[in-house]
Amino acid sequence: MKDQYRIDSHKLMYHIERVHEWLQGKTIYPIYMEISPSGACNHRCIFCGLDFMKYQPRYLDWDILKQRLNELGALGLKSIMYGGEGEPLLHKKIAEIIQHAKHCGIDNAITTNGVLFKESLAEQILPYTEWVKISINAGTPETYAKIHGTNPEDFQRVMDNLSKASNLRKSLAISCVLGMQMILLPENKHEAFSLAQLAREIGMDYFVVKPYSQHLMSNTEIYKHMIYDMDIPFIEELESLTTDSFSVILRLSTIEKWNQKIRTYTNCQALPFWSYMDAGGNIWGCSCYLGDDRFLYGNIYTTPFKDIWEGQKRQESLDFVQNHLNTKVCRVNCRMDEINRYLWELKSPPAHVNFI
Secondary structure, three states, rough: OOOOOOOOOOOOOHHHHHHHHHHHOOOOOOEEEEEEEEEEOOOOOOOOOOHHOOOOOOOOOOHHHHHHHHHHHHHOOOOOOOOOOOOOOHOHHHHHHHHHHOOOOOEEEEEEEEEEEEEHHHHHHHOOOOOEEEEOOOOHHHHHHHHHHOOOHHHHHHHHHHHHHHHHHHOOOOOOOOEEEEEOOOHHHHHHHHHHHHHHHHHOOEEEEEOOOOHHHHOOOOOOOOOOOOOOHHHHHHHOOOOOOOEEEOOOHHHHHHHHOOOOOOOOOEEEEEHEOOOOOEEEHHHHHHHHHHHHEEEEEOOOOOHHHOOHHHHHHHHHHHHHOHHHHHOOOOHHHHHHHHHHHHOOOOOOOOOO
């Protein structure tokens, strides 16, 4: 299946200079950051991995964040994905945040449930954003309401919003990529094809099907031991929807890793290349360990990012990760898994690498 955006892989090989500096033992600044503008959420998805954060109604302070975005852009941050423990579009200044980040030389992306992605907001966001991915996990209003913990009417709201966003993109000649993502569950597998059809009909660029991943801290464990049986007819049916302008991306590699629970590396090497900012302004080394002070670097409300990144707390965290963290208990298919596999090969190459 066509995966031109490398969603089921990684893109660190396109940042050779930063990787080279890291291999030389130099301090590097992150390429990519995830930011949670809002701790609150308007849905209560039954698979939510961040339910332990309790959907706190807290929102990043815009004035301070603006200063930090200036700093991050100057330090070489290349991209931000807005998502996190809440619904990012609940932040009243989300359009201004995205616009300012772009002016700082930072690429923007959003993962959202799409309910608030109205045409008026899309018009302010799309010209400054590389991609918007909608989390939508059913093909009918009834199933959608059960999985998302919301009203059935939200399903049509999302479809209308995305259809208008697609038309707006065409009329304004905007290049922002629009996609949908479904987490494959027993409750929605039978609707994957119909949802992919809808995605194509309303003008999405792609439709992703990915496996569930158990968060280490999550209160939800009903899918913890689920195994995926990927039957060929299911795959072929979805694949048949792919066209020159629309891709169905079934994350088979990620599904296989979930089923097998096997890692090819014993140390996490990826933390210098990314970071996570929660809705309270805390900077974390890994979003799989939110709430674990061993991964807390500092807070942007009291400290400039440069000082946080070069501070003693972060160095202690990196030392702990390298010397004591057991990656066997880390989240399967964590955000940095593919990057870790790549970096592990660079540091632990196989024999005969000169025979290219």
